[in-house]
Amino acid sequence: xxxxxxxxxxxxxxxxxxxxxxxxxxxxxxxxxxxxxxxxxxxxxxxxxxxxxxxxxxxxxxxxxxxxxxxxxxxxxxxxxxxxxxxxxxxxxxxxxxxxxxxxxxxxxxxxxxxxxxxxxxxxxxxxxxxxxxxxxxxxxxxxxxxxxxxxxxxxxxxxxxxxxxxxxxxxxxxxxxxxxxxxxxxxxxxxxxxxxxxxxxxxxxxxxxxxxxxxxxxxxxxxxxxxxxxxxxxxxxxxxxxxxxxxxxxxxxxxxxxxxxxxxxxxxxxxxxxxxxxxxxxxxxxxxxxxxxxxxxxxx
Amino acid sequence: xxxxxxxxxxxxxxxxxxxxxxxxxxxxxxxxxxxxxxxxxxxxxxxxxxxxxxxxxxxxxxxxxxxxxxxxxxxxxxxxxxxxxxxxxxxxxxxxxxxxxxxxxxxxxxxxxxxxxxxxxxxxxxxxxxxxxxxxxxxxxxxxxxxxxxxxxxxxxxxxxxxxxxxxxxxxxxxxxxxxxxxxxxxxxxxxxxxxxxxxxxxxxxxxxxxxxxxxxxxxxxxxxxxxxxxxxxxxxxxxxxxxxxxxxxxxxxxxxxxxxxxx
Numbered sequence: 001x002x003x004x005x006x007x008x009x010x011x012x013x014x015x016x017x018x019x020x021x022x023x024x025x026x027x028x029x030x031x032x033x034x035x036x037x038x039x040x041x042x043x044x045x046x047x048x049x050x051x052x053x054x055x056x057x058x059x060x061x062x063x064x065x066x067x068x069x070x071x072x073x074x075x076x077x078x079x080x081x082x083x084x085x086x087x088x089x090x091x092x093x094x095x096x097x098x099x100x101x102x103x104x105x106x107x108x109x110x111x112x113x114x115x116x117x118x119x120x121x122x123x124x125x126x127x128x129x130x131x132x133x134x135x136x137x138x139x140x141x142x143x144x145x146x147x148x149x150x151x152x153x154x155x156x157x158x159x160x161x162x163x164x165x166x167x168x169x170x171x172x173x174x175x176x177x178x179x180x181x182x183x184x185x186x187x188x189x190x191x192x193x194x195x196x197x198x199x200x201x202x203x204x205x206x207x208x209x210x211x212x213x214x215x216x217x218x219x220x221x222x223x224x225x226x227x228x229x230x231x232x233x234x235x236x237x238x239x240x241x242x243x244x245x246x247x248x249x250x251x252x253x254x255x256x257x258x259x260x261x262x263x264x265x266x267x268x269x270x271x272x273x274x275x276x277x278x279x280x281x282x283x284x285x286x287x288x289x290x291x292x293x294x295x296x297x298x299x300x301x
Numbered sequence: 302x303x304x305x306x307x308x309x310x311x312x313x314x315x316x317x318x319x320x321x322x323x324x325x326x327x328x329x330x331x332x333x334x335x336x337x338x339x340x341x342x343x344x345x346x347x348x349x350x351x352x353x354x355x356x357x358x359x360x361x362x363x364x365x366x367x368x369x370x371x372x373x374x375x376x377x378x379x380x381x382x383x384x385x386x387x388x389x390x391x392x393x394x395x396x397x398x399x400x401x402x403x404x405x406x407x408x409x410x411x412x413x414x415x416x417x418x419x420x421x422x423x424x425x426x427x428x429x430x431x432x433x434x435x436x437x438x439x440x441x442x443x444x445x446x447x448x449x450x451x452x453x454x455x456x457x458x459x460x461x462x463x464x465x466x467x468x469x470x471x472x473x474x475x476x477x478x479x480x481x482x483x484x485x486x487x488x489x490x491x492x493x494x495x496x497x498x499x500x501x502x503x504x505x506x507x508x509x510x511x512x513x514x515x516x517x518x519x520x521x522x523x524x525x526x527x528x529x530x531x532x533x534x535x536x537x538x539x540x541x542x543x544x545x546x547x548x549x550x551x552x553x554x555x556x557x558x559x560x561x562x563x564x565x
Contacts, residue, residue, distance in 0.1 A: 022535030025543050041535065053366035054358055054405060056529035057324045067534050087543075193326055196362030196401045200324070264322070264533035268548075 002036070002289065004256045005180025005233045006155040007092045007119050009036040011275035012289065013246065016209075016237050016260030017042055017096035017121060017159070018067060020268070024083035030263075031091050034272035038089070039258065040080055042096040042123045043112075045104050047073035051128065051203030056264070057191060062210015062239065063261040064189050066203025068128045069098055074111050081115040092118035094157065099145060100131040106148030113152040120149055122178075124169075125161030125185035127207040138165060139172040146176035157235065161185040162213075162220050170224045173232060180233040182258065183220045187213050210261035214239025218252050225253020225294045241266055243277020250278070253294040322408060322531045323347060329400045330378070336454025339383040339394040348377050349406055352413075353432035354497065354522050354552050357381075357406025358530035361392040368527040370428040371407055373435045379404070380435070382428040408530045412495070412520060412552040414438055419491035421445070421506065422522075423480040423498035427455055429522050430497070440464040443489045445480035445498070449473030481505035491515075495552060497522035504562045507555055519555045 002012040014037045021027040022041040030038045050070025057064045095112035097120050099105035109120045135141050149156045158173045159182040173181050186207025191200040217238025236249030237258035246257045262270045282289045327343040351371035360366035367389045372380040385394035422430035423445035430442045441464040446452040452467040452474050459465045468476040468483040476488045480502055496506040503521045510516050525546050528536045532548035541560030
């Protein structure tokens with residue numbers, strides 16, 4: 001049984017925030033597809049309409065999105081969690097929250113806790129909002145935000161983006177007592193139609209996800225595990241589109257994976273395929289999944 | 302099977318699997334005025350191969366994307382029927398051959414109709430009927446519009462072998478009245494229906510089809526706000542149902558739509 005960031009996630013596969021589970025109905029679809037936990041859309045303090053369409057563009061088996069954290073604001077957290085439970089949802093629910101300041105993260109974490117969430121995931125790396133770009137010292141903000149969120153009393157996960165300072169940010173999460181880091185968010189990206197000579201996305205720029213970013217995400221997990229070992233749980237995300245991709249993340253050091261673009265590009269069935277495939281892989285190599293976490297660092301078999 | 306062969310079988314699959322939804326550019330090949338609507342034939346960079354009533358997000362570069370039913374039009378081609386009501390649709394209606402536009406699709410699921418299913422399409426959803434006709438479905442069809450000129454212009458887009466009844470609220474159509482009136486009066490009589498149109502029309506049709514005992518075999522093409530068109534953002538939930546329009550729709554079983562339509 002996999003305990004990830006103090007949450008039981010069995011099988012160790014979830015949706016990535018913002019994909020499919022934007023509503024309780026979407027969360028139920030993720031549950032029905034065989035996930036071990038559901039991650040909500042990111043909630044901010046104030047409602048956000050998001051960017052104009054097109055906000056999601058399929059690209060090389062992945063997606064470039066400029067959704068821009070469209071959400072109903074802090075009041076939507078309780079509504080979401082309660083509706084999910086009322087409709088029979090039974091999985092642990094990780095509420096993704098996006099604060100502009102550590103204080104906002106604290107306020108959102110309290111709302112999530114009051115609503116009955118099992119954990120919060122601090123979205124500190126969305127490339128489609130202005131405030132993350134303005135943060136000069138992300139590591140300090142991670143530290144303060146985790147501290148503020150921990151006061152709410154539920155497990156705190158921190159979702160980080162790939163960049164030069166990633167290991168400093170992971171260290172800040174470890175030092176401030178975060179229960180897990182989620183690596184990595186989408187990468188800043190842009191598409192231009194050369195015939196129209198205009199950006200393709202309504203938000204002009206966006207975030208790239210899916211198989212094109214997987215080797216980068218695997219490297220980020222590998223780096224973090226090599227540096228911090230078991231001192232913090234890692235959730236791998238970025239281009240997980242099948243069980244082999246999930247196994248790569250686990251061997252690099254992740255205890256669980258999140259699936260984003262593939263839920264849209266391939267379909268929801270990919271969750272069950274990953275869960276079953278990991279189980280089958282674990283049997284074939286003769287080791288439980290828990291033992292395979294970070295195995296590539298130990299030179300198994 | 303040897304272990305090596307078994308392992309090879311496990312890993313042998315294409316790196317990029319089939320993507321349900323594609324993002325492509327396209328060139329306008331032809332524009333026809335159809336009773337005040339604009340039928341655009343588009344040559345796409347890659348084949349989209351839509352199956353009715355799938356839709357796509359369509360936009361003029363630099364403008365907001367809007368959902369539109371995709372009409373199959375042969376290899377590497379689709380057509381859209383534009384009703385100029387907003388900034389994007391006005392820009393689309395003003396396009397001329399050779400101009401560039403963008404599409405994401407096909408979104409949602411295709412629905413293959415059992416022979417004899419009546420397709421009832423009204424308002425801006427008359428495109429759904431055209432998409433079925435273009436895919437080879439023979440009907441029967443009921444095309445309902447407010448003005449006879451529009452219905453009669455649309456009628457000319459169907460193959461002559463198709464059974465098409467027109468209904469409108471002024472004289473000149475086969476039936477005088479709304480789509481719901483036409484179903485109630487038996488203008489098209491079938492054991493199953495696909496209803497496409499605005500919500501009040503769907504609500505009216507729901508009641509009539511329930512009275513006639515054919516609700517269980519019938520579907521409705523639903524319209525809700527669509528933001529991404531891929532199912533990724535999850536914002537296209539059909540209220541009162543477990544469905545996401547871009548994934549499960551746009552055609553949904555009428556029996557599952559009572560709460561959405563507000564009928565008891």
